[in-house]
Amino acid sequence: MDNYKRIQKLIQEKELDAILISNGDNMRYISGFEGATGYVYISEKRHSVITDFRYTIQAEMEAEGYEIITIGNDGYSQSINDILATDGVKRLGFEAEDLLYADYSRLRDTLKLDELVPLGAEISNMRRIKTPKELEYIKEAEAIGDRVFSEILNYIKPGITELELAARIEYLLKLNGARALSFPAIVASGINSSMPHAVPTSKKLETSDFVTMDFGCVYEGYCSDMTRTIVIGKATEKQKNIYNLVLEAQQAALDFIKAGYQGKEIDKVARDIIYNAGYEGCFGHGLGHSVGLHIHENPRLSPSEEAIIEAGMTETVEPGIYIKGYGGVRIEDLVVVTASGCENFTHSDKSLIEL
Known part of the structure; x- marks a missing residue:
């Protein structure tokens, strides 16, 4: 009441x-x-x-x-x-x-x-600052995603389609305790990974492809959200450089984030790293958004967000680089902001995985 x-x-x-x-x-x-x-x-x-x-x-x-x-x-x-x-x-x-x-x-x-x-x-x-009980539900929803990512790595191979992989992710989410999906799973391979919100297609996964998987689930009404990008086969030097740059940008933002900053100040930390490396124009979305009963809540981490990020707010941290005609990388974790930093709810490996 x-x-x-x-x-x-x-x-x-x-x-x-x-x-x-x-x-x-x-x-x-x-x-x-x-x-x-x-x-x-x-x-x-x-x-x-x-x-x-x-x-x-x-x-x-x-x-x-x-x-x-x-x-x-x-x-x-x-x-x-x-x-x-x-x-x-x-x-x-x-x-x-x-x-x-x-x-x-x-x-x-x-x-x-x-x-x-x-x-x-x-x-x-009123929903911006989460209660301990809400955070417990969000944390478990994200843990389900971690388990699914670990399991799905055994399924990924050349020849399966993006649609097949997305269907398997969604099946595993529910098998692991999800009540529903936060949103339809995004699976984008090869040049399709240059589209941040690509819809899975009948394209088959091929050796040398980036494969971006963005998915989340609902647990006790609360959403999760995570993204991992892997490479089919051996990564090229260009793929390694792009991936490591995105990872560097994400880690810098994770190290910086804490209560008291404007959303745009946190976004700038990751954005400056990507832009200064020559990829201005290749990171066209905000660094993150809050997550709760709805998958996209406020406040956000974006160049235009002037709201102060407070302790108890959840935020995704998801920088990316997207190159038309080539491919893209996004890495996304979900955190709860604290007075001195953040607690990361996402624990899946972030080193470049080559399958």
Whole structure:
């Protein structure tokens, strides 16, 4: 109920009568309800989960202490209106950054109140600093990834396709205890590895290929994320140089990161190493992002991130070099930031593996 009290405080600060939460991750964070459809409603008088018949029992099991309201044939608007009338709500806050325009328009046209008040990221920002229990779940999710990477090395060989390798990774994640995937596994080989978010294809792995594998899983609702790049066969000197440069950049950022820096300051440590080595323009994404109930959370480690990174925040550290027509390397670990540094949740080998 601590999170419920934080919403009550937000209601007072924004001079609202109630808040309607629509973001699924925020609904879970505040109430415990994990269903795919519904709203969480909180006012000074009541706190409710509004959903349909498919999720009623689930909501009763997960949203401890919450009133569970099952919508009727008239849909969500009528059920919400019934609550608004009972509570005498005139100003209702909503998550403007998450609600589809069509859904907003429907609520605007059907709800009986004076004003729908748009909120920014205030509720999502409550999730930035992780609790010890959240960190425990994230750490275990990452440990599953470590186990899978160790196992998948025995499967990789010339002739299998990127799609086959991705499917095997996803199978092993679930076999090792994952409830779901954080995102579809990325497997990119050869010139495809020059694309940071390449979609696995029917391309077969070949001797001399870089093979980049980026994957994560969900454990007790919380995500993990890791990337490793290996070489099929013997690495060339150019491959070794690129790989070791990315590793140097990552290690420098890991050594630098601690609470109190802006996200862009941490990003710059790794970026300067890569750019100064002549690869400016080959590292086009941010150094990292937070991970939690959602795979890409804020704050981020990027050239534009001015937010201060605080103790208890999770961050990926994932520099890369991507060369069109040649290939690329990315190495990614997941850490929790501390006052004096960070704790790395990823333990898979980072020396260049040649298979």
